[in-house]
Amino acid sequence: MSLRIEIDHEACEANGVCEELAPALLRLDDQDTLHLRVAQVPTEHEAQARAAVQACPRQALRIVEDAERPDSKP
Amino acid sequence: MDTPTSSFSFNPSSPDYTRDPQPTYAWLRDHAPVYHWRERDTVLVSGAKQLRELFTDERLSLDIRNWAHYGGDELFGQPRFAAWRRVNEAGVFFLPAKDHARVRKLASAGLTPRAVKRMDATIEATIAEILARMSEGREILDVAEYAEAIPLTVICDIVGVPEGDRQAFRQFGMTVIRAVQPTQDMELLNSYADAYTEGVAMLERVIEERRAMTDRPDDMLTDWIEANEDNERLSNDELVSLTAALIIAGSDTTVHGTCYAVYNLLQHPEALAELRADRSLLRGAVEESLRYDFFGKSGVMRYALEDFEWEGVSIRKGQMVMGLIGAAGHDPQVHEDPERFDIHRAHHMDLTFGLGRHFCLGANLARSELTHAVEKLLLDEYPQAELAGEPVLDYDNPLMRAMKQLPVRLGPKSEAAQ
Numbered sequence: 001m002s003l004r005i006e007i008d009h010e011a012c013e014a015n016g017v018c019e020e021l022a023p024a025l026l027r028l029d030d031q032d033t034l035h036l037r038v039a040q041v042p043t044e045h046e047a048q049a050r051a052a053v054q055a056c057p058r059q060a061l062r063i064v065e066d067a068e069r070p071d072s073k074p
Numbered sequence: 075m076d077t078p079t080s081s082f083s084f085n086p087s088s089p090d091y092t093r094d095p096q097p098t099y100a101w102l103r104d105h106a107p108v109y110h111w112r113e114r115d116t117v118l119v120s121g122a123k124q125l126r127e128l129f130t131d132e133r134l135s136l137d138i139r140n141w142a143h144y145g146g147d148e149l150f151g152q153p154r155f156a157a158w159r160r161v162n163e164a165g166v167f168f169l170p171a172k173d174h175a176r177v178r179k180l181a182s183a184g185l186t187p188r189a190v191k192r193m194d195a196t197i198e199a200t201i202a203e204i205l206a207r208m209s210e211g212r213e214i215l216d217v218a219e220y221a222e223a224i225p226l227t228v229i230c231d232i233v234g235v236p237e238g239d240r241q242a243f244r245q246f247g248m249t250v251i252r253a254v255q256p257t258q259d260m261e262l263l264n265s266y267a268d269a270y271t272e273g274v275a276m277l278e279r280v281i282e283e284r285r286a287m288t289d290r291p292d293d294m295l296t297d298w299i300e301a302n303e304d305n306e307r308l309s310n311d312e313l314v315s316l317t318a319a320l321i322i323a324g325s326d327t328t329v330h331g332t333c334y335a336v337y338n339l340l341q342h343p344e345a346l347a348e349l350r351a352d353r354s355l356l357r358g359a360v361e362e363s364l365r366y367d368f369f370g371k372s373g374v375m376r377y378a379l380e381d382f383e384w385e386g387v388s389i390r391k392g393q394m395v396m397g398l399i400g401a402a403g404h405d406p407q408v409h410e411d412p413e414r415f416d417i418h419r420a421h422h423m424d425l426t427f428g429l430g431r432h433f434c435l436g437a438n439l440a441r442s443e444l445t446h447a448v449e450k451l452l453l454d455e456y457p458q459a460e461l462a463g464e465p466v467l468d469y470d471n472p473l474m475r476a477m478k479q480l481p482v483r484l485g486p487k488s489e490a491a492q
Contacts, residue, residue: 010179011175011431013178013182013433014182014186014187015186015437016186020422030188032186032188055422057428058430
């Protein structure tokens with residue numbers, strides 16, 4: 001399995017909570033636009049990713065789990 | 075009221091509940107985090123997990139017109155109530171989902187942490203001026219009075235209300251705040267309707283004047299007027315409604331939040347000493363006071379759009395569902411040792427400002443005001459301040475655990491401030 005984060009830009013209001021919790025994964029620029037720093041969440045940052053998704057005040061993030069191999073279990 | 079089966083009763087107007095609602099909240103969380111309060115046919119939500127669900131469940135609406143007992147249609151149909159009705163209907167609490175998302179997107183740009191930072195110096199100066207005026211020559215400051223003056227003055231500043239209109243704006247603000255409390259008194263309602271008519275006319279003029287300026291000040295109202303995404307803009311009605319929403323949602327809350335933050339810090343001198351040594355703890359201290367001793371009494375309301383089952387409770391379409399933020403803040407499932415006041419806690423899972431679609435639009439503004447209100451009084455100016463008596467509570471306030479008075483002995487001014 002590999003994880004990635006999806007941003008709902010319509011919902012994001014640049015509160016910056018995710019950047020605080022997962023600075024390796026997300027970055028808010030000086031125009032208040034949120035960017036992903038990585039296409040896929042490295043294993044060592046999975047906990048950070050989940051914390052950021054849960055804490056987003058606008059619930060504007062979600063975790064997407066991509067199956068790498070068809071036979072891999074969810 | 076005791077019943078043969080249970081000695082529990084939910085009575086938010088009782089003095090005991092107003093002083094300390096936590097024993098009631100603990101019972102609710104332990105027995106039924108979703109609880110049918112028969113007396114008022116209202117569902118109470120006290121668990122942190124369930125409150126998160128309340129904020130994000132599409133079957134629960136914030137629009138009071140979905141309430142089975144809503145009686146406003148006839149009232150707001152009267153011509154005298156037209157301005158008030160327009161403010162409601164173009165406002166973030168009533169707009170249909172699609173318009174709501176557009177207005178949020180445009181309005182929130184002026185209230186992000188970055189945007190508020192730009193207004194920070196103005197907010198700080200306003201609060202410093204209020205404190206100087208109120209503490210001048212006094213031994214004891216009533217913090218309730220200090221707190222009361224802050225939000226409307228700050229809102230005046232960031233909306234850019236001209237000097238000559240400030241008195242009228244404050245008057246309008248006071249009415250808007252009072253009009254939030256439900257009443258059947260027709261004379262009172264008529265006076266609110268008239269105040270709305272005048273207030274809306276004044277705000278429309280302020281907005282028109284701002285639109286006409288070539289060199290607009292760098293503040294929130296300018297952001298709102300210039301906000302433009304995919305050629306979508308905020309209409310005049312929406313701008314007026316947003317300003318009213320700032321007052322409705324941002325005045326009373328900030329007043330009581332300030333009182334409780336000052337009170338809790340004075341009750342915890344060791345925490346205050348830490349703050350004096352390290353001001354980076356200030357923001358956490360303010361959040362902790364909001365969690366530890368939440369000022370709200372009756373909670374946030376939602377109205378069911380359909381019938382459904384929730385944690386063993388049957389929710390019916392049109393029923394009122396009340397989220398108790400102060401109860402969720404002490405849920406031991408989320409907050410370790412919740413009865414301890416600890417300014418070092420992380421607050422990412424707090425629900426003080428809500429969650430999701432209606433997350434408090436003014437949260438960052440409120441944080442700035444609360445932080446500066448505490449910092450000016452207890453750190454910058456009067457580092458030896460102490461409680462001069464217990465707070466006097468207003469037991470008649472149906473919405474807030476309001477302090478009518480919070481007497482604080484100021485003590486000598488800090489040397490740096492002299």
